């Protein structure tokens with residue numbers, strides 16, 4: 013019967029929609045983007061990082077990579093601490109992306125040493141054999157333009173020093189993108205806090221097991237050789253031919269990584285595979 017009283021119907025419908033809008037949109041807005049969301053340790057980009065960010069946008073890296081870790085267990089286990097809104101205050105525009113052909117990069121900073129990035133960007137397949145990411149080696153042939161960088165910093169109202177601008181003259185786009193990648197997600201100290209403690213006794217389940225050693229060798233070739241060398245002779249990471257530590261310590265290093273040394277954590281492989289690696293490294297060690 014309301015349908016026959018259009019004015020009343022209009023008023024009631026408007027009231028219903030406004031109530032919904034207020035509850036689902038206006039009220040939440042009061043609690044986001046407030047001072048409470050600010051994170052003190054999140055800093056604006058330096059001129060070099062900002063240049064790298066612009067290369068990232070120009071090359072469309074965001075078509076293959078996202079930059080936000082959702083608060084889901086599987087994502088946090090894979091990438092690290094989930095993203096906080098306050099971490100994006102200096103991202104104009106933000107680069108959350110929507111397509112993950114490659115992995116999320118929001119927590120990339122500090123995961124690898126610079127040297128790894130230079131090699132990976134120049135030729136992803138030298139570091140990750142099955143990668144379908146394009147080569148970007150030519151970025152190192154493009155010098156940066158300090159004057160343009162200065163103007164960008166002014167527009168963005170980010171702090172910079174004349175020395176930082178002058179230093180750009182000796183840098184190229186590859187230096188810039190590596191500097192940018194190393195900043196991602198690194199403004200909050202999440203790595204130390206995220207280190208999973210290993211519960212229970214660490215007892216090597218595969219001592220002398222030939223199959224485990226062989227499986228470990230295979231894992232090594234894929235996951236470790238790019239940094240520690242084909243024959244464990246050392247490259248980006250130290251040589252691993254003469255490991256002087258017990259099985260449990262070795263397990264912990266592989267599982268947790270070395271957060272301020274550029275050794276990534278491999279705990280996500282699962283304990284069986286980590287033990288296979290331990291046995292492979294120890295076996296070769298005894299030769």
Ligand code: HEC
Pocket residue numbers: 067068071072073074075076077113114115116117120123136137140142143144145146148189193
């Ligand atoms: C065609 C899709 C594609 C494009 C475009 C692309 N990538 Fe990738 N990227 C990948 C894939 C797939 C991987 C995973 C394999 C690997 O590490 O090479 C990856 C991996 C990475 C990694 C390593 C991440 C990690 O945690 O191991 C970085 C860093 C990276 N890409 C940066 C970039 C940057 C910077 C650009 C733009 C200059 C870019 N990518 C463009 C597909 C892409």
Ligand code: HEC
Pocket residue numbers: 123124125128231232235236237238239240248249250252262265266270272273274275276278289
């Ligand atoms: C991105 C490069 C990188 C990859 C990939 C990598 N490492 Fe490392 N690793 C390092 C670096 C760098 C260090 C030195 C860190 C430090 O001491 O501060 C290191 C240190 C180590 C150490 C300690 C060595 C010592 O004498 O203290 C072990 C053991 C190790 N890595 C094993 C592995 C294994 C096993 C894998 C594969 C599952 C692996 N690493 C993959 C870079 C890497």
